[in-house]
Amino acid sequence: MEKVMVKGTEAIGEAAIRAGCRHFFGYPITPQSELPEYMSKRLPEVGGVFLQTESEVATVNMLYGAACTGTRVMTSTSSPGFSLMMEGVSYMACAQLPAVFVNVVRGGPGLGDIQPAQGDYWQATKGGGHGDYKLIVLAPSTVQEAVDLTVLAFDLADKYRTPTLILADGLLGQMMEPVTFPEFRDLSTLPDHSSWAMTGAKDREPHIITSFDIDPYILEKMNLELVEKYKEIEKNEVRWEEFMTEDAEIVITAFGTVARIAKSVVEMARKDGIKVGLFRPITVWPYPYEPLKKLTEKVDLFFDVEMNMGQMLEDVKLAIGDKKPVAFYSRMGGVVPTPTEIYEALKKEIGRRV
Amino acid sequence: MRKLLYKMPESLSGKEFTYCPGCHHGIVHRLVAEVIDELGIREKTLVVAPIGCSVFAYQFFNMDGTIAAHGRAPAVATGMKRARPDLYVFTYQGDGDLAAIGTAEIMHAANRGEKITTIFINNAIYGMTGGQMAPTTLLGMKTTTTPYGRDAQKDGYPMHMCEFLKEAKGVAYLARTKVTTPQDVEKTKKAIKKAFLAQIKGIGFGMVEVLSTCPTNWGMDPISAMKWLEEKMVPEYPLGIFVDKVGDEK
């Protein structure tokens, strides 16, 4: 298959179309506006619908509506925009509506800035909206992986009838890389949602889709159904990558674009004879606790690197417990750490421990 | 000879309404159901219920349905209609839902000329949450959050949604009605039919605002509530057809 050079945001858009997505609703926000721009040009070419909405609040509710009909639908936004969508995301999780969200995370909190960051990890993986729900959250670290995970996001959203999030950042969004796109999905092969979707109650009982029941015992049943589903997802869908961990004495934990920077750090350290490896969660929910925990058997030190105040760090510590020490290095506010500075910090950490 | 004079519309599920005695929500539900029956579109119609006393509308109508987040029904309906332009979609919303929290969504859906229909119940109050001020609450009117009466200086003025929306180019049909007399009921039904025809004919957005009672939160018996509506609400909210691009039937 032919490789083409594309920007991360546009690659996600093209991948979505190839995955059979024909509906995109979105509101402009830097650093992801190239994605809606791409969709506004591309979707009409394939008979799809692009709509620029009046707000992210409207956006998520349009996704809700489109998803009710059983169609593949997506949006993309950046941090403040995703915050505005939280009520609707919670509704969709409870109503069991499949849809794909992309959050190209920028510096925060508040208005923050428009540089790459990872400060929305908690929002993505621990809730964000109200009530007991989870999103499947995929964290690509290359443009090719963004393509592959976009396709996977649609399949998982449909399979589990749940909103799915691609947690990217401005660096990945703006980066140009060669990628191979998948073939166009034949729309007639998309999952059949006729058992629940709102398509008109012809020769059948009405289909009702809600995130509501006034009776607490029934709502609790709905909650338990979600809990069961989340257990299934935790069982089946954990994905991660290990890089040079076989003989590693030190393992860097990182996700998204920081993980690709960390790969360079691993290589720098290896040249100096320090046995460093990398553990990179691909699904940040469900989190790969078990495989990470397994590494504690042979690794002496874990070194978590993030572009936030230590959000995934909590999950790393949950996996590792008090079995081994976990150190942490981060930059925030949209500052991207260089391989050299991470390596220096790592060496300092090693020095402190010998 | 026996003649059938009354029958439950097929578009109603038959589930007993949960509305208070004298509440107009029920009358309007029935009218909407009759119109959908007469247009023969029940099997192709999706209902988007709001958050408010009519949150259960999805149970009362006999068709595919959902509940939108508070105020967002026009956005939900937009998503549905854009995904399935071959289906008919209507939202049913209260005045808190449509004229306060959901103002942006209704304005933009109307302005885009979304081919959806909106039934707007203006009862000048937040019914479901227990009688707080609505954007449509009349000046001087006492509610649980305007215990001294609505004061324009502090609380602003009653919102006239039809008057705002009539300027939107995407609107194909727009009317304000009431259901206090049999004649008004007939007129409201005609208006609802036109608001659906605006969608069916693909002309644009259609909405009917129905001035309605909330005896419970107005603190009145049903008869006094009807009188109050006539005497106080109608002068503030003049009835009429604001936009009609649908033309006459047939």
Ligand SMILES: Cc1ncc(C[n+]2csc(CCOP(=O)(O)OP(=O)(O)O)c2C)c(N)n1
């Ligand atoms: C985001 C959000 N804010 C507030 C509420 C609480 N709430 C429920 S119904 C309602 C007011 C409904 O009033 P209206 O739309 O006038 O409908 P009515 O009950 O009068 O028919 C409010 C404020 C909510 N459910 N969601």
Ligand code: SF4
């Ligand atoms: S509280 Fe008011 S609006 Fe709600 S059902 Fe009762 S009368 Fe109707």
Ligand SMILES: [Mg+2]
């Ligand atoms: Mg009201």
